[in-house]
Amino acid sequence: MQYDTVIIGAGAAGMMCAIHAAKPGGPRVLVIDHAKAAGEKIRISGGGRCNFTNLETAPDRFLSANPHFCKSALSRYTQQDFVALVQRHGIPYHEKTLGQLFCNTTAQDIIRMLLDEMDKAGAEMRLETRLVDYSKTDPGFALTLETDGQRVPVTCRNLVIACGGKSIPKMGATGFGYEIARHFDHTVTGIRAGLVPLTFTPDETEEFKALSGLSCEGALSCSGGPYGKARFREAVLFTHRGLSGPAVLQISSYWREGLPVTLALRPDIDLLAELKRQKTANGKRHLATILSDYLPKRLAQSFAEHAGLAERNIADIGDKVLAALATTIQAREIRPAGSEGYRTAEVTVGGVDTAGLNSKTMESKTVPGLYFIGEVVDVTGWLGGYNFQWAWSSGWAAGTAI
Ligand code: FDA
Numbered sequence: 001m002q003y004d005t006v007i008i009g010a011g012a013a014g015m016m017c018a019i020h021a022a023k024p025g026g027p028r029v030l031v032i033d034h035a036k037a038a039g040e041k042i043r044i045s046g047g048g049r050c051n052f053t054n055l056e057t058a059p060d061r062f063l064s065a066n067p068h069f070c071k072s073a074l075s076r077y078t079q080q081d082f083v084a085l086v087q088r089h090g091i092p093y094h095e096k097t098l099g100q101l102f103c104n105t106t107a108q109d110i111i112r113m114l115l116d117e118m119d120k121a122g123a124e125m126r127l128e129t130r131l132v133d134y135s136k137t138d139p140g141f142a143l144t145l146e147t148d149g150q151r152v153p154v155t156c157r158n159l160v161i162a163c164g165g166k167s168i169p170k171m172g173a174t175g176f177g178y179e180i181a182r183h184f185d186h187t188v189t190g191i192r193a194g195l196v197p198l199t200f201t202p203d204e205t206e207e208f209k210a211l212s213g214l215s216c217e218g219a220l221s222c223s224g225g226p227y228g229k230a231r232f233r234e235a236v237l238f239t240h241r242g243l244s245g246p247a248v249l250q251i252s253s254y255w256r257e258g259l260p261v262t263l264a265l266r267p268d269i270d271l272l273a274e275l276k277r278q279k280t281a282n283g284k285r286h287l288a289t290i291l292s293d294y295l296p297k298r299l300a301q302s303f304a305e306h307a308g309l310a311e312r313n314i315a316d317i318g319d320k321v322l323a324a325l326a327t328t329i330q331a332r333e334i335r336p337a338g339s340e341g342y343r344t345a346e347v348t349v350g351g352v353d354t355a356g357l358n359s360k361t362m363e364s365k366t367v368p369g370l371y372f373i374g375e376v377v378d379v380t381g382w383l384g385g386y387n388f389q390w391a392w393s394s395g396w397a398a399g400t401a402i
Pocket of ligand 1: 008009010011012013014032033034035038039040041042044045046047050051052053129130131162163164165167168171172173174175176177345346347373374375376384385386387388389391
């Protein structure tokens, strides 16, 4: 069989690319996926409502060895372009917080929209199909596809790799895209789990075990990693194994083994100033009660108990001790033991080195007709719809170039 373009991966980027590479009556475009359904990650994303883009999308919210690489695609296919598509399909959506746009009803609306657009463009799709062999020909590629144990030879002029990263292997993430990149002599940067909960050391597990399940407004910062200094102010969740919640997922992409992260609870207030004020105004109140004016009760109790001060009136506690307590609550250095890894990570940080790709088209600089788009590329967004926007923008860039 002969196709103009074969796209490996019917995820966000692959489907977007197919919509723009295909034209009714035009060149034949085929998307294959080894999964039973297209867009499985879209389906489970955003708690089933898909945070499909972010109104504040800007290149500085993406991590890459080359922070300039994402600029072209993001500026030519923007968040407003995707929102316009969603509106054309009449999909109800809302802004949740921090520019994050979610479907009102279900993420399936986004999948249906993409499948509908692919259909209109005349793109073909084969599910439960694997690429079992591939080689470069001149021009194009010779592929062997396998469906239901049946092998079919296919030739194509363009081969687009859109098979995502390694996160959530249970959903079929394989890292196959990196294998193809290396096969064609592309460099793959160090890859690791990103947007992922961090785990405590045994000592911290013991210290924080009473807090498991508690969430609090916090800020988490980290410096010294390859992407420099970062600070995120959002909710922090204590789990039985470590820390989670949006602020933690965000910082995890910047964090590296051995580095400390600094946790500040209630970063919106000067806790020491508050404690001193309370000491003067309400000296007979217990410290734990006073802390619960600022923190969830269980958290307040735990900090007071840990300091051995739970039953003490605040008037009887010296300023130095209060200062140390405020530091523990607002500038606590934690050295995570690790992360929960690809099992729960939302993304893979790192990927196909952008030095080998054209930022306007996503085409390989060394292998004509070979394209890499979406998460497989070394471009990783923040939490909040940024990763889908990269999938849409890079998929569009390759699709329109083809
Ligand atoms: P994606 O992973 O979507 O698609 C790759 C496709 O390739 C898959 O369909 C896969 O089956 C297929 N494939 C893989 N190997 C193959 C092989 N060997 N042969 C054939 N096919 C193969 N982002 C965001 O912006 N907002 C959000 O709300 C969320 N929420 C979220 C929740 C969870 C639980 C996760 C795990 C991730 C998110 N994300 C997110 C991240 C987002 O899902 C991710 O960045 C995009 O799906 C990446 O799109 P791609 O098309 O590049 O890969």
